[in-house]
Amino acid sequence: xxxxxxxxxGLVQPGGSLGLSCVASGFTLNNYAIAWFRQAPGKEREGxxxxxxxxxxxxxxxxxxxxxxxxxxxxxxxxxxxxxxLKPEDTAVYYCAASSFRLCxxxxxxxxxxxxxxxQVTVSS
Numbered sequence: 386x387x388x389x390x391x392x393x394x395g396l397v398q399p400g401g402s403l404g405l406s407c408v409a410s411g412f413t414l415n416n417y418a419i420a421w422f423r424q425a426p427g428k429e430r431e432g433x434x435x436x437x438x439x440x441x442x443x444x445x446x447x448x449x450x451x452x453x454x455x456x457x458x459x460x461x462x463x464x465x466x467x468x469x470x471l472k473p474e475d476t477a478v479y480y481c482a483a484s485s486f487r488l489c490x491x492x493x494x495x496x497x498x499x500x501x502x503x504x505q506v507t508v509s510s
Contacts, residue, residue, distance in 0.1 A: 389409055399471060405468065405506075407463065413462055414464055414483060421435070421481050435493055480502075
């Protein structure tokens with residue numbers, strides 16, 4: 386069965402950090418561009434970051450640029466998203482998605498083949 390599983394979410398105070406992981410089973414992430422999205426209650430889904438299949442290209446939403454870092458570990462078949470300097474407005478369910486398109490484009494939603502179930506990130510004091 387082909388699936389993605391996110392982990393690493395939790396409750397953190399403003400200014401804190403979290404590390405999210407996206408792990409694949411049944412296929413290798415190395416052949417896919419991986420995008421992270423988030424959706425807060427009552428808001429539309431937002432693209433957060435993306436890394437190309439080769440790892441040579443990454444992009445970030447303006448709202449997280451300089452605070453979040455995306456990376457991939459080919460030996461562990463994992464893509465990570467490191468969240469630093471967290472703000473209450475970062476509170477959302479975070480999802481990863483895999484795209485066989487292999488490259489990152491502004492809107493990854495229609496190109497995403499597999500989605501994870503999401504992990505909750507809550508930033509609150």
